[in-house]
Amino acid sequence: MSRFAAVDLGASSGRVLVADLSEGLATTEVHRFPNGPVRLAGRLHWDILGLYREILTGLRAAGPVTSIGVDSWAVDYGLLDETGALLGNPVHYRDDRTRGVAEQVAATVGAEALYEVSGLQVLPFNTVYQLLADRLDDAATMLLVPDLIAYWLTGEIGAEVTNASTTGLLDVRTRSWAVPLIDRLGLPAGLFPRLRQPGEAIGGLRRDVAGEIGFSAPVRAVASHDTASAVAAVPAAGSAFAYISCGTWSLAGVELPAPVLTEAGRAANFTNEAGIDGTVRYLRNVMGLWLLQECLRAWPGSSLGDLLAAAARERPFAAVVDPDVPAFLPPGDMPARIAAECRRTGQRPPSTPAGFVRCVLESLALGHRRAVRQAMELSGREVEVVHLVGGGSRNELLCRFTADACGLPVVAGPAEATALGNVLTQARAAGLVADLGAMRDLVASTQELRRYEPSGDTAAWAEAAARLT
Numbered sequence: 001m002s003r004f005a006a007v008d009l010g011a012s013s014g015r016v017l018v019a020d021l022s023e024g025l026a027t028t029e030v031h032r033f034p035n036g037p038v039r040l041a042g043r044l045h046w047d048i049l050g051l052y053r054e055i056l057t058g059l060r061a062a063g064p065v066t067s068i069g070v071d072s073w074a075v076d077y078g079l080l081d082e083t084g085a086l087l088g089n090p091v092h093y094r095d096d097r098t099r100g101v102a103e104q105v106a107a108t109v110g111a112e113a114l115y116e117v118s119g120l121q122v123l124p125f126n127t128v129y130q131l132l133a134d135r136l137d138d139a140a141t142m143l144l145v146p147d148l149i150a151y152w153l154t155g156e157i158g159a160e161v162t163n164a165s166t167t168g169l170l171d172v173r174t175r176s177w178a179v180p181l182i183d184r185l186g187l188p189a190g191l192f193p194r195l196r197q198p199g200e201a202i203g204g205l206r207r208d209v210a211g212e213i214g215f216s217a218p219v220r221a222v223a224s225h226d227t228a229s230a231v232a233a234v235p236a237a238g239s240a241f242a243y244i245s246c247g248t249w250s251l252a253g254v255e256l257p258a259p260v261l262t263e264a265g266r267a268a269n270f271t272n273e274a275g276i277d278g279t280v281r282y283l284r285n286v287m288g289l290w291l292l293q294e295c296l297r298a299w300p301g302s303s304l305g306d307l308l309a310a311a312a313r314e315r316p317f318a319a320v321v322d323p324d325v326p327a328f329l330p331p332g333d334m335p336a337r338i339a340a341e342c343r344r345t346g347q348r349p350p351s352t353p354a355g356f357v358r359c360v361l362e363s364l365a366l367g368h369r370r371a372v373r374q375a376m377e378l379s380g381r382e383v384e385v386v387h388l389v390g391g392g393s394r395n396e397l398l399c400r401f402t403a404d405a406c407g408l409p410v411v412a413g414p415a416e417a418t419a420l421g422n423v424l425t426q427a428r429a430a431g432l433v434a435d436l437g438a439m440r441d442l443v444a445s446t447q448e449l450r451r452y453e454p455s456g457d458t459a460a461w462a463e464a465a466a467r468l469t
């Protein structure tokens with residue numbers, strides 16, 4: 001058997017994809033479903049049971065497979081009580097319950113001390129800050145979202161390591177739970193289950209689950225942090241590449257053999273997340289297509305295709321903003337916030353949706369430029385090409401702007417890099433693919449990719465970049 005199923009949950013949509021490796025890498029998306037926050041009693045949640053139901057629907061549509069892998073966005077979790085029952089509904093990372101927690105921890109434990117151990121960038125929603133804001137009285141186990149889904153599918157408890165590296169509680173050097181740090185923060189070390197490696201078998205489907213979907217199959221750990229799976233499927237040859245995994249977020253950086261834990265990297269908020277095979281994903285979070293998604297939500301009935309076509313005709317650099325200003329993080333009226341940021345920086349805000357879309361795409365490209373350049377400088381890694389993968393690779397204007405802004409060729413695609421990384425990790429464990437290099441070669445030779453050469457208009461982009469600081 002050479003069919004594998006990937007369950008891939010993104011922050012705005014989920015999908016179940018089946019890949020057949022009997023000849024090349026043929027993929028079918030058998031089910032896609034929306035994902036979004038549910039505001040309940042003033043708190044932003046995920047609809048975790050709704051997602052679970054959609055996953056079962058997708059697996060039923062997939063039919064018999066060799067194995068199943070689950071990945072999702074990072075940092076968010078469910079708490080189990082000692083009987084294994086879910087305590088409460090997982091909270092969305094864009095909820096504001098962690099306001100001020102990172103600052104408190106920095107004041108008590110020290111931001112440097114945290115970075116020294118975990119190598120993780122400070123984002124207000126890192127698991128560590130969420131746990132400190134949470135009620136843990138009845139909690140026996142903390143499971144990150146893919147681990148929670150795998151638990152519901154198999155009954156087996158564990159913590160996959162690439163995603164565990166986004167908690168802020170994993171030792172980046174040893175890749176084990178940072179127990180002294182966990183103790184020092186006053187968190188119960190017992191919450192954190194045994195770590196699993198990508199490729200490791202998790203267990204067979206529970207009998208009732210198999211009954212519901214119509215077949216049984218083993219569930220295998222993959223790089224369960226979606227970004228780690230996406231990076232595993234970057235169609236790069238060699239090591240002189242940067243990547244941008246561009247979806248709701250843009251995760252931009254380089255792949256390294258070891259963490260970089262310098263003060264300069266910490267100051268630039270660069271993160272050392274665990275990649276497949278002991279690699280380090282040295283990257284920065286850029287606000288990503290969230291800016292565009294939230295603008296579209298403010299303009300009901302608008303067509304993205306029409307807006308992009310109109311944005312291409314707008315005047316270049318009429319207004320650009322730093323895409324990473326914290327005000328853009330929570331859900332809300334994005335055009336109004338962008339307009340406020342334009343005014344704050346002495347620029348006239350766009351006056352039409354097309355103007356806003358132009359502003360968002362140029363601003364994102366500038367965010368990509370900054371992150372790719374910093375990744376190169378801080379790590380010393382040479383970069384000849386930028387691989388832009390994920391849903392954003394379908395956005396031609398964004399790809400073109402990114403090539404121009406970075407002054408580097410951009411190879412765009414595959415859009416489903418995360419799901420491909422997921423299935424390829426399973427296929428490798430089944431002995432169908434040799435190693436990470438072979439996984440990437442297979443993506444490069446089977447998936448449709450587009451190449452964008454930089455226009456050479458570097459002066460205009462440099463001038464616009466200067467407006468961000």
Ligand code: LFR
Pocket residue numbers: 010011072073074075076093225226227247248249251285
């Ligand atoms: C991308 C991602 C990022 C993480 C953010 C929040 O989907 O996983 O890597 O920083 O979502 O979990």
